Amino acid sequence: MTIAGMTSGTLSNAAEGSLSRFDAAPELALAWHRAGQGAVLCTVVQTWGSAPRRTGSQLVVGGDGRIEGSVSGGCVEGAVVVEAQDALAQGCHKLLEFGVSDGDAFAVGLACGGTIKVLLEPVGSVLKEETLDALVTARREREAVAYEVSLKSGKGRLVEAGAYPERLRMDRSGVEEDGNTFVAVHNPPLRLIVVGAVHIAQALVPMAQIAGYDPVVIEPRAAFGSEERFPGVRILEDWPDDAVAQIGFDSRCALVLLTHDPKLDDPALMAALRSECFYIGALGSKRTHGQRRERMIEAGFGTADIARIHGPVGLDIGAASPSEIAVSILAEITAVLRGKAE
Structure with missing residues (x-):
């Protein structure tokens, strides 16, 4: 598959319906952006302890405040939405860190607390529309790809599945050894x-x-x-x-x-x-x-x-x-x- 050669595509009801609402964040982010309301893709990039959601989990925040998906099981979503709206207005990426206390963890059904880092990428200004479009196209065509992004600069790109074979095989997103490069795995839906x-x-x-x-x-x-x-x-x-x-x-x-x-x-x-x-x-x-x-x-x-x-x-x-x-x-x-x- 040639990433650069992917054609434009929009989210259809059929494509959206084939994914659970928790798995359709890229598709929804693209659709909301193209509808003119703005969108921010929020991704869990690192976790420690008993974090509520696994690395790679995503939440999309619309410019009108609507949300779909989850990055925390509910305990920090409100703060993420506020920060996402600010990132959308400023046109910049943000890297947030939250410590989930034992009390908050209990509220979402966890035995103990943890820490999560969440990357916010406004669509258009940071996460380029053509990149997101290529990702949505790959997902629709059941092509495995990886999204590689710098946590410092916010610059991201799609790469061939062969660039991270072990991550693709294990279906495991995460930060590379350099501590800066986050790789989001996008395998075909099960x-x-x-x-x-x-x-x-x-x-x-x-x-x-x-x-x-x-x-x-x-x-x-x-x-x-x-x-x-x-x-x-x-x-x-x-x-x-x-x-x-x-x-x-x-x-x-x-x-x-x-x-x-x-x-x-x-x-x-x-x-x-x-x-x-x-x-x-x-x-x-x-x-x-x-x-x-x-x-x-x-x-x-x-x-x-x-x-x-x-x-x-x-x-x-x-x-x-x-x-x-x-x-x-x-x-x-x-x-x-x-x-x-x-």
Whole structure:
């Protein structure tokens, strides 16, 4: 990808809708700036102790005072908004530092206090519109990029993903060893591909959306995969092999198979095993999973490939209801994503 060659793009309802409100700060900042109301992108650049939000978390402040996103869980947002409005008026960047006391930490559900640094970048005067536009375009096209900015001067630029491979791999923004260069990682949004619009999927999909996933439901049976059952969710009424070819799998994708039907599950499963999909889970008993393993062996997959399949799907938490099973699935996906799976 050539950063300089990116074309202009505006935030569409579809693009904004594919991201949670906490993840759409760049898109909103660009849209608010272009609407003429002004915008400041506020980013957590360093944390110490039990800081409320992780490094890289963002809040966008509009010139009219509206806000979206979060940099502190609520305990210092008011001060950030005031400082952001001042930065917008002056056309300069600011680096703020806040100590979160034990009392404030308790108010936002933390066990103890911490410290955070927040970088404020007014769009246009500091964070150039063309740079932000290129970032939004990369995010929309699922291209991994990094934003590199000097905390002293406020000057920033987009760089190719290869410039910070370890940060991109770990999905970890942070300050470099020079103490001045902050690198914000912008990986493609996480996607959850669900095969089978069953009752478990009805619970799992909204949970995944809250967790920041962009879900897609594959279901050739129209009665199951309806708008009424999955409002606002992308539904593909194709057979899984056609649907998977349309979607494509990458390292930011999780696949969950819920149909119990090999005719539906297996084509998607085999496509995922040939991809870099970070999580593959399949519903069914141990006996069902054993049969699934045999089919995959017959299809030519090796032991290491088959070991990637989590089956029965989900952490063993004694789940019984569809909602509890959905919780166990999302918990296992998170554990694998964060490297905590056994």
